[in-house]
Amino acid sequence: MSNAIKTVQNFAGGIIEERVRTAQAKKADEASKSVQPTHEGGSIAKLAKKDGKDLLDLFLETTQDREELMTIVLNFLIAGRDTTAQLLSWFFYEMIAHPEHLDEIRKELTEVLGDCPAEGYRLPYDQMRDLPYTFACITEALRLHPSVPKNAKRCMKDTLLVPSGPNPTKLPPVQVYKGEMVGWSDWVMARLPEVWGPDCEEYKPSRFLEEEVDSATGVKRRTVRQYSQWQQHMFNGGPRLCLGMNLANYEALSLVAAVVPLFDFHWATAEQGQTVNWPPTYVSSLTHPMESYKVEFRRRAQQ
Structure with a gap:
């Protein structure tokens, strides 16, 4: 274990040191820009060609503490890999179960x-929101099969939890004391009629779709319906909202x-090597992987 760690x-x-050196070189180039001419092959010109910033760039603007950056990078690598792969496994399972969505x-x-x-x-990032139906199919798979099915936090101060929102439960307020653990399950929440209605256990992408009318043209268009966090x-909420949410959605949309x-x-x-009975189920883990099933892929004729 120690060797693996x-x-x-x-x-x-290695990632951190490389990026810290790049950030320091960029600052040095910017500092000398006013007194030294740049040329096409210079480092300033090369840095200028980089469009946008990633999450690590943003954190480097606030700290260069190696230990803190190590925690951030490990979160990227560990929390952001298996969870997206698991989402895609459940998505393709739902498409096999509900192939009527594929043509749409x-x-x-x-x-x-x-x-x-x-x-x-190759999906451009800025067109991600132009695919509401595809996005809804992925999101509905994630609702029913959240990559983090259960979680818990320790209460930092005495707190009274009061049911609220558009459809508050009829449960009484709950007093939570400092030091107590508060647990919840997004997997269970997805199957509560009080949260998602009587059809909560159905795979129904339309729950994440709505129509809006363009005020200028009067044309109706389909958009993604937004719910409270x-x-x-599925990505937590408030100050604990997953930093990689947009990246995970983009990765899933890109692969689809x-x-x-x-x-x-x-x-x-079975003749093709299938070892899992239909329907597949999840396996025990901190996250929400499923049994390793096999799928036959056949290339479609060019349409």
Whole structure:
């Protein structure tokens, strides 16, 4: 275990040192910019070509403490990998169970991104919100199969929890005292009629869709329906909202856009090596992985 921890820390430490040096070089270049001419091959020109900032860039603007940065990077690497992969596993399971959604996803991708190239779509980040139906299908899979199905926090001060919101429960207020643990389960919340209605156990992407009318043209368009963070709680909420939420959504959308238009897929048979009975279920873990099932992919004819 100690060797494994050391390997992970060395890997993360290498990322941090490289980025700290880059940040320091950028500051030095900016400081000398007013007194030294730049040239096309210089470091300033190279740095200027980098568009935008990632999360580590933003944290480097507030601290260069190696221990703090180590914690941040390890969170990126550990919390941001398996959780997105698990989401995609559950998404493809739901598509196998509900294939009627696939043609609508493909239609939306074509309308937004044009004809599908032979290698699949490469989704631009700024078009992520232009795919409400695809986004709704992914989000509904995440609602029913949250990557972090249960969690808990320790109360830092005496607190009275009072049910509130548009549909408050009929439970009485609950007194929580400093030092006590408060636990919750997003998996259970997804299956509570008080939270999601009588159809809460159904896979129903339409719950994340609504129509709005363009005030200028009067044209109706489909958009993503927004819920409170405390109802749509798969990424937590408030100051504890997942820092990687947009990245995870983009990764999932990008893979769906790359794969679904090009392939038909079906539950593999026992003859094809399937070892899992339908429907697959989850396995015990801190997160929410599922049994390792096999799927047959067949490339679709060019449409």
